Amino acid sequence: MFLVKRFSILLIMAAVLVSILPAQTGRQLTPEESYLMDTMEVMIITQTARMSTRDQKLLALDYIGEAIERGNTNDEIRLTLEYLASEGRRTVARESGRLVNNFPDVRRRAARYLGVIGTEEARQSLIQIILYENEPMVIQEAIKSLGDIGVNVNNDTVEAIAWVVTRFDNLNPDNMMALATIDAFEKIAKSNNGLQSTAAIEMLLRISTGYYMTPVRERARQLLLELRTY
Secondary structure (H helix, E strand, O other): OHHHHHHHHHHHHHHHHHHHHOOOOOOOOOOOOOOOOHHHHHHHHHHHHOOOOOOHHHHHHHHHHHHOOOOOOHHHHHHHHHHHHEOOOEEEEEEEEOOOOHHHHHHHHHHHHHHHHOOOHHHHHHHHHHOOOOOOHHHHHHHHHHHHOOOOHHHHHHHHHHHHHHHHHOOOOOHHHHHHHHHHHHHHHHHHOOOOOOHHHHHHHHOOOOOOHHHHHHHHHHHHHHHHHH
């Protein structure tokens, strides 16, 4: 109990320091102050993310969003996002055999911020997310993020997306996931002068003729026509 209270006090002091430094008379921070601020901020984020409740993890994501807006994409932040994106899937906590850390909304927001960070490491993390995730809303967000990043090394991005959407297409077609896939494929095609992936084309054909809403099928047909112009 003493250690928990001591850590809480340190965390509060760090939060106060992070909030005070930028407000000091409007002057530009020295390199030492900037480093201290970033270090304290990362400590708050990583420790809050590893607390046990959903609300604490959402608070950590709030901190991450603010940090990213200011341009702080420290690698520890990316690693924390990867940790949060695996909560309840790869990182499992159980009490009396019951899963207690399945927070899809946490994983979805983590996937969104990985797309904003946009590094190669973030892209690889997003590919892993869509391969092991089972919640459609998380997969949809990860697909959107991959589209925003736009990188497609040896077709690894589009083929991973096609694989997971095919899995859902066979069992329970999801209109929102299909639409996210079409949008992602369109962005990736624009970033790479087209799509050179049979799997991606086959996926678009399946959507255009599958059990989806008419506007979704029509969007897939339109993209197939656009891809012919590259």
